[in-house]
Amino acid sequence: MGEPVVQTFFLIFTGAAVLASIALYTRQPLLVAYIVLGAVLGPYGMGLITNVHLITEISHIGIIFLLFLLGLDMQPRALLSVLRKATSVALISSLVFAVTGFAIGYLFGYGLLESMVIGMAMMFSSTIIGIKLLPTTVLHHKHTGELMVGLLLLQDFLAILCLMLLLSGDVGRVDMRQFLLTIVALPLLALFSVAFVRYVLLKLIQAFDRFHEYIFLLAIGWCLGLAELSEALGLSAEIGAFLAGITIATSPISQYIAISLKPLRDFFLILFFFSLGASFNLNLLSEVIVASVVLAAAMLVIKPVVFRVLLRHQSEKNSLAWDIGFRLGQISEFSLLIAFVATNAAIIGQKASHLIQATAIITFLVSSYIVIFNYPSPIAVSDRLRRD
Template sequence: MIVTAAALVLVARLVRMPSIVAYIFAGLVLGPMLGVLVFEVHTPGDHDAPATMEVLTELGIALLLFLVGLELSLDKIRDVGKVAVLAGIGQVVFTAAGGFVLSLVLQFSVMESMFLATALTFSSTVVVVKLLDQKKELHSLYGRIAVGIFLVQDLVVIIALTFLAGLGTEADGEEASRSIGAMTGNLALAFVGMGVLLVAALLASKFLLPRPFGWLGPSPQAMVIAALTWCFAFVVAAEWMGLSLEIGAFLAGLSLAQLDVAHDLRRRVHPLMNFFIAIFFISLGAQMDLSGAINDWFAATILSLFVLIGNPFIFMWIIARCGYSERTSFLTSVTVAQISEFSFIFAAMGMAAGLIDDRVLSIVMVVGLVTIAISSYMILYNHPLFAVCHRFGLLRMFGAGEQEDADNAEPPLCGHVIVVGMNAMGRRLASELHRRGETVLAIDTDARKLAGLPCKTMVGHIDYLSVLEEAGLPEAKLAITALQIEDTNNLFVYRCRQFGVPVAAHAFDRSVRGDLLRLGTDFLIDAKAESSRQLDERLRDAGVA
């Protein structure tokens, strides 16, 4: 599975296709096409099912929801909260209603129409965030609005998953569980359980988690283990309350998202999530019924067009009503022209519960493949696409203004000084450079060491290239490392030379000087030699030597 996925991801990169689409294609190749992977439909409690694959796919789902929860920082969408809530909820209502009616017209049953409408409602947080980050537009005005909308959608997803958990499954085997009274009771218990977990997550983020994760900051490995422990503890608690593991993982991520170390945690958990989520999407592709998808090609085409065209139209109208310009409304709307990874999860859970058959899952998979692939190119080329639409006056019908919106986002750092390692030397350097009028960014793995500094600060480990890119290393005028860690200093100097940034490194011992010089360090900070020289001068001035 991994070898096939890796080969297709390499091909997908050549055409800038998202890796999720490549994973699903890998499942199609290994499953329906070659018959190498065969998955039998089973309920979560079926012990005859292949346990290894079940655990791997469930780990992928849990880590995906955990990572999405980690994105739900309230500070991210504070300035665009109103439009995010209005557009998010408005789009959910209109798309769900339109998708339900359209599915009924296409002669699906009421239950199948409900699942299809729900699957069409949500957009892919993972795909869009990755593409906007690739374009360096994640923190632009339309990027912040889009992220805010996705976070609202994610909360609606959790409500939908809670609703599904409360419906029960056919595996329960009792007719009473199908009665209206029992179903109502199950739903009430599910929402009460979610409320209890939500309150526990929010209280923990305020009173329980900040101190231990502050202690674990200098130890990245321990911090990741603690975060995963917290995640799986919530998963166990959710299942104990009769909820799905997705709800527990999401709420665990939500509680950690409010901490100072949340951004660093996301970077560390992401590679682990990538591996398990690949297994999940490959297994989904392997379970896809190609013959059913071919027979339902007309329905899949109509639903795909509804997502690609209908969703942006709905968002354009709502965002324009909130007073935003044509450009902001269009760029934001283009980001939602696909269905979400949650759509696959939701449909797979419905099939496992016996509420829908594999035909509906196959249609959702086809719609996902089409919309994620096409919308990715729409996002990558959103500015040229807007220029064409604006030139021909295609956006006037939405009534948005043509004057550009003011973007209150903090501009990216440029011409700044990066200081790494907030020991006594690092703090002194950062404070003194700031006092002299320089724009300084101080970086350390321990948030406590950054407290009280007058300059900009960032929690992160500079071994990660993503941390250096986020810190704006390519645009920095000078980089300084005050660390006493030989390998980290060497790697940091190497990265600085790659980007052509002058670098000063702490030569804390004579044995490290040679490597630093060979790597091209511009300035060596030799604290021991300098202190010895100053001590010698003072002794001479005092007449002692």
């Protein structure tokens, strides 16, 4: 790291505390404060923190813990039921978003391959934004939370397939051996995790549940271990973490683990939003601002409408359909990863990459405002809507 570690964390967390205080007094979402802080302190702002890549790598742990906690709050039978209902919604909506993104990219003069990647990046919604702004009571006990998690998991799997396509070095050519390995790996990983929990993990928990420090350590080790194994098999660390959580969701100690890990999750998520603001090159903003505003506006309008129509077709209530549509109205952190991989593979240029990044930041911010002003969330500006 270019700066001393203590100094870097001092700047991030002290700065975040100051801006978060201002945000709360002015009734703004806290994540806006973290993104703005990153832009101000990062290499394209004041330049006080330059090694954003390392911070981004560290912050990825927060996303892994987020998915692990999601798994802890889901019952396997309920999830399977939701996935059956959500599959058609996820596939059809992703196709609509991809076509819309491709068309807008092409209209703004991007090449065929670049427009394809832009469309690909529009397919997904943010797990972090969607779940962070969802009240815990909804996530634990209501159909809304189950349906959102099902849609986000299916999108994650589609994102993995897209990343495999890009990592093959040429859009349109896929390593079939790796593709088939990934398809087979998911059920095998699920079977392994169920067996390991039943015959090893639960026995350890039962034997030493009075040692809280050990349970905390065991939970982190299980989460990160399965996340790493999942990534090694061609899946994502997020899917491995979710499986790690859901396989111990039926354990009596699952809620203790969930409560213990939440502060750790929030620590890393602050780093994630900081790195998002810090990694954006403000000098290139003028080149992509018009296209990114148009693309972001299209996603913010089309996504809620499409989800509403598809969920109503699945006999969901109108209010629930709009609720989920607006909560999933942004693009995803996977979109940023797609931009990074495609740029490194020389499939898209810096301008197209920054278009995707700018669109992600705009949709993150606007979608957050829409939710906290209109729907229940832990950081809603209204006391009537604030739900923990």
